[in-house]
Amino acid sequence: MTAPRLRFAPSPTGPLHLGGARTAMYNWALARALGGKFILRIEDTDQQRSTDESLQIILEGLQWLGIDWDEGPAVGGEPRGEHGPYFQMQRLDLYREVIDQLVASGHAYLCYCTPERLAELREEQKARKSSFIGYDGHCRDLTPEERAAREAEGLVPNIRFRMPEDRVVKVHDLIRGEVEVNTKQLDDWVMMRPGGVPLYNFACVVDDIGMGITHVVRGEEHFLNGVKQQLLFEALGKEPPQYAHIPLILNQKGGKLSKRDPGVKSVLEYRDLGYPPEAVFNYIALLGWGFSADRDVFTRDEMVDAFKIASVGKAGAKFDLEKLHWMCGEYVRQWSVEQCVERARAWLEPAMPAGTMAQHGAWLRNIVACYQERVQLLSEFPDKVGWLFAKDVRLEFDAGAEKKFNKHKEHAAEWLRGYADVLEASDLPPSWPEDRSAADGAVLLPSQKDAPATAAPCDDPAAIEAKTRAFTEERGIKFGHFVHPVRAALTGTDRGPGLFDVVFLLGKATAVARLRAVADSVAAD
RNA sequence: GCCCCCUUCGUCUAGUGGCCUAGGAUUCAUGGUUCUCAUCCAUGCGACAGGGGUUCAAAUCCCCUAGGGGGUACCA
Structure with a gap:
């Protein structure tokens, strides 16, 4: 049995979108699952639209998701693999060679039809509601004299594949199963442009042969291309790879995913928006495939162990941003604090x-x-x-803080002032930007109730809590009420970490100053 | 127009004739823990597109209808 070889073959005509990323991932996962190679090939034969910028964005996107390739374009160092070059525009000689062979054998022929005639033909077919829309084989059987006449007119031919007429082709698709397609549906497709640059279906086959590709996983928009390609393999006397056509990712409305759909972005945009790559990877793997009956969160290795291409569904999956966000949270919580700091660094800095x-x-x-x-x-x-870094002593309250603060407004100034005095008398850590490393080195937040007492050189959150509760009891203040205006004064919001962690993080000077500033502003009202 | 594919909770899915009064995840709601939020835990709401068959038995097999997606390029 030949070693499994799979490829992802993007055209660098735009950024890498989620659909492409998922296609790449399924190829990658299947290659890894089968113990084979994963190859990246760049299909840059559309010279009008291909750009180096798009190429870089695609490469970066794949790397960000952790989809690495065994053979393909270089990243930093040398190009990898011995079946290169991996850019189609660098393989023109190979295509020329094969096309000559096919023209000689009669499987391909020269076509002199102009784009104008083709456009008219299509219009005419549509106008009379023809069941077939496509090339009519006008140049299929040109005599040498007719060809010479057109050459004399200065017409440069493209080259078409001579499709077998009225033949039922049996296709075995790893996902769809057996499908029969009649070649009546297909026309004599163009293999090579007049200038000698190949078109997709042709270049794809030549390269799949040249690179020893055994399995092709791609979007279902390529299904009919698979039939054309299978016939070309046949004409060339080669065994086609196994095809798996996966359904497309749909937008919320169930339509084709487009750049304009909300929440749908290129892979790199997700990176720039702060999505953890593992979560994006994990989430898009789930669009059309299930890891197990009772688990949605899994590692790359676990995916490779469990991945079976046949278990990819046939129906398109809708992209659900809410679940992606939940998945992101799962990953963030999974990290150690140190890992989280590393990940957050670029955002915090x-x-x-x-x-x-x-x-x-x-x-x-x-x-x-x-x-x-x-x-x-x-x-x-x-x-x-x-x-934590706000320069203002009197913070602006958000809506939630405002609301909760106002509930206790009549007591606020008194409570806050009293509490400020308590904190001033306590042994709190210093406030940033003073050096507070001794305190933070000794006390690891978030503090938990059953955590052992720390050997901090100052009051730790547990000690602060004890003093706070003593204060509220002494004054006869309900603790649950007291907390709200204090949190508002300290953070400007009504949500966040435990109050004593907040006080600890803020340090003495800042905490006291903020409490008094709010007390003063209330008194001034 | 013609051809191909699809259709289980709002969403992602499990389910390949009896284990299904259809399971999980997410979302939403409620409750618990708690100083808030979040986490965590518990509970609840919620689906086999419709109609015919086949069978002792159908989400699972067949047919029709409806709806959706894809293709029909000198794009990939």
């Missing part, structure tokens, strides 16, 4: 004064730890931690 990350590593670790289970996208970090 620009949101903080220069040097903060380097000089306050322990503090930052604690900040990230407090938000790890409250975040789905990495991009949420900067906003969430903004209150």
Whole structure:
């Protein structure tokens, strides 16, 4: 048995979208599952639309998702693999060779029809509601004299495949099963443009042969191309690869996924929006395939172990942004705090004064730890931690904070002032930007109730809580009421980490100042 | 127009004739934990597109209808 070889063959005419990424992934996963090779081939024969920029974006997108290739274009170093070149525009000689052979054998012929005639033909067919729309074989049986006459006119021919007429082709598709297609549906398709540049179906076959491709997984829009290609393999006396045509990803309305659909972006945009790549990978794997009856979250290795192309569904799947977001949260929570800090670094850095990350590593670790289970996208970090770095002493309240604060407004000034005094008398950590590494090094947040007492050089959250509760009891304040205006004053919002973690992270000077500032502003009303 | 494919909770899916009063995940709702939010836990709402067959028995097999998707390029 020949070694399994699969390929993803994008054309660099635009960014890598989710559908393409999923196709690449299924090829990749099947190659890995079969112990074969995964090849990346660039189909750049559409010179009008192919750009190097698109190529780079596709390469980057695949790498971001962790879809690596054994053979294909270079990333940094040398091109990989011995079946190259992996760019079709660098393989023109190979196509020429095969086309000459096919013309000689009669499987292909020269066609001198102009684009204008073809357009008219199509119009005419549509107008009379013809059941067949396509090339009419006008140049199929030109005599040498007729050909010479057209050459003399200066017409440059393209080359068409001579389709067998009225033949039922049996196709075995790994996903669809056995399908019969009558060649009446297909016309004599163009293999090569007048300039010698091949078209998709032709180049694809030549390369699949040249690269020893054994399985082809691609979108179902290629199903009929598979039939054309199968016939070409036959004409060439070669065994075609096994085909698997996967259904398309649909938008919320059930239509074809397009760039204009909300929430649908190119792979790199998801990266730039802060989606963890593992989550995107995991989520799109699920669009048309199930890992198991009771689990949706799995690693790449687990996918490779479980992946069977035959178990990919035949129906198109709708893209559901909400589930993707849930999946993102799953991954963020799965990380260790240290991993989370690493992932969040690029997002946090620009949101903080220069040097903060380097000089306050322990503090930052604690900040990230407090938000790890409250975040789905990495991009949420900067906003969430903004209150810690705010320059204003009197923070602006958001709607939730405003509402909860107003509930206790009559007592607020008194409570806040009293609490500020308590905190001032306590042994809290210093406030950023002072060095608070000793405190943060000793106390790991988020603090938990049953965590052992720390050997902190200052009050830890548990100690702060004890003092706070003592204060509210002494004053006869309901603890549940007290908490809200305090949180508002300290963070400007009504949500976030536990209040004593908040106080700990803020440190003495800032916490006290914020409490008094709000107390003053209420008193001034 | 013609050809091909598809159709289980809103969404992703499990299910290949009896294990299905259809399972899981997500979303939503409710409750619990709690200083808020989030997490976590529990509970609930929620589907076999419709109609005919075949069979002792059908989500599972067949047919029709409807709806959806794809193709029908000198794009890939």
